[in-house]
Amino acid sequence: MEKREELYAGKAKSVYRTDDPERFVLVFRDDTSAFDGEKKEQLNRKGMVNNKFNAFIMEKLEAAGVPTHFEGLLSDTESLVKKLDMIPVECVVRNISAGSLCRRLGVEEGQELNPPTYELFLKNDALHDPMVNESLAESFGWATTEELARMKALTYQVNGVLKQLFDDAGMLLVDYKLEFGRNGADIVLGDEFSPDGCRIWDKATRKKMDKDRFRQGLGDVIETYEEVGRRLGISFD
Amino acid sequence: MEKREELYAGKAKSVYRTDDPERFVLVFRDDTSAFDGEKKEQLNRKGMVNNKFNAFIMEKLEAAGVPTHFEGLLSDTESLVKKLDMIPVECVVRNISAGSLCRRLGVEEGQELNPPTYELFLKNDALHDPMVNESLAESFGWATTEELARMKALTYQVNGVLKQLFDDAGMLLVDYKLEFGRNGADIVLGDEFSPDGCRIWDKATRKKMDKDRFRQGLGDVIETYEEVGRRLGISFD
Ligand SMILES: Nc1ncnc2c1ncn2[C@@H]1O[C@H](COP(=O)(O)OP(=O)(O)O)[C@@H](O)[C@H]1O
Ligand SMILES: Nc1ncnc2c1ncn2[C@@H]1O[C@H](COP(=O)(O)OP(=O)(O)O)[C@@H](O)[C@H]1O
Ligand SMILES: [Mg+2]
Ligand SMILES: [Mg+2]
Structure with a gap:
């Protein structure tokens, strides 16, 4: 290759x-x-x-x-x-309230969300990634009803796997965004899953272990990403 | 009484x-x-x-x-x-793009939306009625899955009736918001339907005939509401 x-x-x-x-x-x-x-x-x-x-x-x-x-x-x-034909919509699951959700809805950070919430955002920097929904995605042609249903099901399937994975390693998977694309007739998970696109807290101390360290100027950004990885069993060298 | x-x-x-x-x-x-x-x-x-x-x-x-x-x-x-137990969520259908949708998604006003779009907004002035969705409504307890499904079906049923009614009278029903409430086990349409909570354009000239006349300082606000009513066959005296 x-x-x-x-x-x-x-x-x-x-x-x-x-x-x-x-x-x-x-x-x-x-x-x-x-x-x-x-x-x-x-x-x-x-x-x-x-x-x-x-x-x-x-x-x-x-x-x-x-x-x-x-x-x-x-x-x-x-x-x-x-190679995927990317769908320009970010799928966000939240297990615990944090970030833009708290600002938008006036809720406290750290509230357990039951069931976990599911939101769609249009991937568009100039428009500041506005919140959308499945109806808008269909009418504007970003994805079909069937594709959107598949994305939602896969996003929740990912939640089942990853929530447990982080929990077993002493961490809380607070929220994350996924991007999907088309590969022939299939909907396939694309882009990345890393501490850049999710929120992870230490289970005991609720220490932030994700990109909020960068956003909020908390320091030790990459050191903490590596700590998350090591707890999951990833070796970085 | x-x-x-x-x-x-x-x-x-x-x-x-x-x-x-x-x-x-x-x-x-x-x-x-x-x-x-x-x-x-x-x-x-x-x-x-x-x-x-x-x-x-x-x-x-x-x-x-x-x-x-x-x-x-x-x-x-x-x-x-x-008397209804009001659900604090506004149901919005759009047949044609206008207003906040255009600002949020950077689309032109006046585009036909096919199928008509359906959005939910939390009724909360202090938070500026933020956009929400069914998942958030369920997780925060504003309404159940079944209630939300009923609200959506009724909102589209209303669209079928009113789009035709306005069309027959030479007008376009651009968009509107509905509020529902609980009456025992039933979901019932509450609040009001008037030119204050919808957009109506003249079919031929696209003249605005709704509260946008007030928002945009176009004048003749109530005279135009009355004109809409007269075209529909309403008598105001
Ligand atoms: N498998 C793939 N095929 C095609 N494009 C992809 C694939 N995976 C990710 N992408 C796209 O590549 C880009 C990755 O770079 P990134 O720095 O995340 O970009 P952005 O600033 O657009 O988010 C994204 O736009 C993403 O949608
Ligand atoms: N049938 C009903 N039972 C109880 N409350 C209702 C009913 N219909 C409408 N309402 C509520 O009454 C209020 C109507 O007044 P309005 O001036 O529209 O208030 P707002 O500023 O809250 O929109 C709204 O809050 C609406 O939700
Ligand atoms: Mg990216
Ligand atoms: Mg009102």
Whole structure:
């Protein structure tokens, strides 16, 4: 497999074509951004940590029956993935209230949500990723009813697997976002699952162990990502 | 039936207890507000116009099989309604893009939405009526899955009736919000349907004939509400 030209450079990763028209290389960079790209920094080792973190999680999910784009690690910061036709909607599950939900609904952070909530956001930086719903997604043609139902079912299936995984390692999976894409007739989990796109708290102390450390200037961002990984059994060197 | 003390004064209507514990009196006032109460005015005759407008629409809906709280006109500005346990969620259907949808999603006003979209907003002025969804409504206990399904079905049933009614009278029903409440085990349409809570455009000229005339300072607000009513066959004197 040969890496060819860069097709797209996102806020944290770059997508490269390969000699296989059905496969891309994802490169995890050290770039870190928050608040729609307003706060930006390079965090040493982040690309490597998130690449390996994501590989571990994607393999767990694949083993649990969730179809993912992940094919294998290529290097410390590169993964081979299936080329997907991405659906421009982020699927968010929340097990515990935090972040934008608290601001929007005026609720306290740290409340258990039962059942866990499910929200859709349009992936659009210029519009600040507005909240949408399945009806809007259908009418604007972002996805079909069937695709949306599949995304929802898979997102909850992921929750069953990952909530337990983090719990077993002494952590709470507070919330996370997933992105899906089309691969032929299938809906496949794409993008990444890493502490950049979820909230993880220590179960005993509720210490924040995710990108909120960066957003809120709490320090030790990557050290804490690595701690999360080590607790799950990921080795980073 | 005897009107007793005022229980609640909203932005545009007041709710009175009666000697019948199962019935309220809704008083339609001339108060008009927009932008979460930031813009406020008294518009002469509005209470009367909206009261009669609402009575006409509620009777049409009831005749079409939609359960409503409306029991009858009591005076120019008062209606007798069934007491409901209101669900604090507004159900919005859009047949054509306009208003907040255009700002949120960066789409042009006046685009036909196919199928018509369905959104939920939490009724909460302090939070500026944030967008929510069925999952949030269930998890926060605002309504059950079954109630939400019924509200959605009724809201679309209303659309079938009213879209045609306005179309036959040379107008486009662009969008509208409904509020529902519980009456025993039933979900019943409450509150009001008037040009205060929907968008109506002239079919030929697309002239705005609803509360956007007030929001946007276009003038002739109540004269235009009355024109809408007259086209539908409502008599205001
Ligand atoms: N398997 C895939 N095929 C095609 N595109 C993908 C795949 N997985 C992720 N992507 C897209 O690649 C980009 C990853 O880079 P990222 O830095 O996260 O970008 P962004 O700033 O757009 O979120 C995202 O736009 C994501 O939707
Ligand atoms: N049948 C009913 N039973 C009880 N409350 C009702 C009924 N119909 C409407 N309401 C409530 O009465 C109030 C009507 O006054 P309004 O001026 O529209 O208030 P608001 O500013 O809260 O929207 C609303 O809060 C509405 O939810
Ligand atoms: Mg991204
Ligand atoms: Mg109201």
